[in-house]
Amino acid sequence: MKMNCIIVDDSSIQRMSVARLIKNHPMLNLVAEYSNAIEAKNGLKKQAIDLIFLDIEMPVVNGFDLLEALSEPPQVILITGSAQYALKAFDYDVTDYLHKPITQERFEASIKRAQENFKLKVASKEDDDHIFVKSNLKKRKVFLNEINWVEALGDYIKLVTEDANIVILSTMKAFENELPPERFLRIHKSYIVNLDKVQKFNSKNVEVNGKLIPLSRNKKQDLSEALSNS
Numbered sequence: 001m002k003m004n005c006i007i008v009d010d011s012s013i014q015r016m017s018v019a020r021l022i023k024n025h026p027m028l029n030l031v032a033e034y035s036n037a038i039e040a041k042n043g044l045k046k047q048a049i050d051l052i053f054l055d056i057e058m059p060v061v062n063g064f065d066l067l068e069a070l071s072e073p074p075q076v077i078l079i080t081g082s083a084q085y086a087l088k089a090f091d092y093d094v095t096d097y098l099h100k101p102i103t104q105e106r107f108e109a110s111i112k113r114a115q116e117n118f119k120l121k122v123a124s125k126e127d128d129d130h131i132f133v134k135s136n137l138k139k140r141k142v143f144l145n146e147i148n149w150v151e152a153l154g155d156y157i158k159l160v161t162e163d164a165n166i167v168i169l170s171t172m173k174a175f176e177n178e179l180p181p182e183r184f185l186r187i188h189k190s191y192i193v194n195l196d197k198v199q200k201f202n203s204k205n206v207e208v209n210g211k212l213i214p215l216s217r218n219k220k221q222d223l224s225e226a227l228s229n230s
Contacts, residue, residue, distance in 0.1 A: 001118075001122065002026075002027055002028060002029040003027060003028055003029065003050035003051045003075075003114065003115070003118055004029050004031045004047070004048065004049050004050050004051070005022060005028055005029065005030060005031065005049060005050060005051040005052065005053060006030070006031055006032045006033065006034060006040065006043065006044075006049050006051075006052055006053070007019060007022070007030070007032075007033045007034070007052075007053045008033075008034045008036075008037060008040040008052060008053070008054045008055060008058075008063070008066065009033075009034075009035070009053070009054075009055035009058070009079065010035050010036060010055065010058045010059060011055070012035070014055065014079070014100070015033050015035070017101075017102065018053050018079070018102070019033060021102065021104070021107050022053070025107075025108075025111060027111065027115055028051075028111065031047060031049060032047075036058060036059075036060065036061065037058060037060075037061035037062070037063065037065060037066035037069075038060075038061055040052075040066060041066060041069055041070070044070065049074050050074050050075060050118055051074055051075045051076070051077065051095075051114055051118075052073070052074055052075070052076045052077070053077050053079055054066065054067075054076050054077070054078050054079065055078075055079050055080065056078055056079070056080040056082075056085050056089075057080060057081070057082065063078060063080075064088070064092065067092050075094075075095045075114050075117055075118070076092070076094045076095060077094065077095055077096045077097070077098060077110050077114065078092075078094050078096070078097045078098065079098045079100060079102065080097070080098075080099065080100065081099070081100040083099060085097075095110070095113055095114045095117060096109075096110040096113055096114070098110060129143055129144050129145065130142060130143045130144060131144065131178055131179075133159065133166060133168045133170075134168060134169070135166050135167060135168050140166065142159060142161065142166065144179070144180070144183065144184075144194075145194075145196065146161045146162045146163070147159055147160070147161055147184075147194050148160045148161060148162070148193075148194055148197050148208050148209050148211075149191055149192060149193045149194060149197070149208050149211075149213060150172070150175060150176075150179075150184075150191065150192040150193075151190060151191055152172050152189070152190040152191070153167065155169065155171075156168060156169055156170070157170050157171070157172060157175055172186070172189070172190070172192065175192070176192055179192065182195075182226075182229070183195055183196065185219075185222060185223060185226050186219070187206055187213065187214075187215050187216060187219045187222075187223055188213070188214050188215060188216045188219065189216070190214075191213050191214065193206055193208055193213060194208070195226055195227060197209055198223075198227060201215060201220075201223060202215075203215070203217070203220060206223065
């Protein structure tokens with residue numbers, strides 16, 4: 001699996017140099033290049049990134065300032081022309097620290113370290129990111145990120161996923177307790193939605209993958225707060 005990465009560096013020549021190394025590496029996918037930390041911070045809000053190649057010495061907002069502004073930063077490989085930042089760099093739990101000019105050998109070593117961390121993270125996420133449900137007398141593994149919403153059906157509930165509708169014997173309350181509250185919210189007595197799938201909402205409905213789902217009046221504030229925190 002490729003790692004999505006960005007470059008943040010005020011030097012266009014340095015960005016070109018790093019971009020060339022990234023594009024020649026089979027396990028890296030360059031998503032964007034930014035000439036300053038403010039642009040990078042805004043870009044990180046729009047797309048999930050696995051790795052940042054980050055210059056430390058930039059005007060106005062430097063690399064360390066950017067890291068402090070990110071609540072959950074991805075892996076970071078710091079790049080600098082000065083060795084004086086090496087000790088401080090590891091206070092930020094960075095993956096590696098590259099000194100300019102970057103050699104091919106040193107770059108490869110950094111990426112190998114980043115890949116090992118990435119694999120561990122993916123494996124851990126896959127272990128934690130699913131539940132088992134009983135449907136048609138069989139246990140079935142369901143990944144949480146594939147659930148769009150959960151719908152009450154009398155004594156049963158229906159899980160609407162990307163690929164199928166899964167009907168299981170359960171109450172809404174019992175199933176709600178199986179789901180991580182930071183990712184799922186019960187917005188109506190008959191509906192639980194995956195917050196990551198919500199496209200828009202108004203006072204009456206929530207739109208999830210093009211489907212309008214009823215929203216209880218007393219749940220609108222909860223939904224608004226949950227979405228702002230997700």
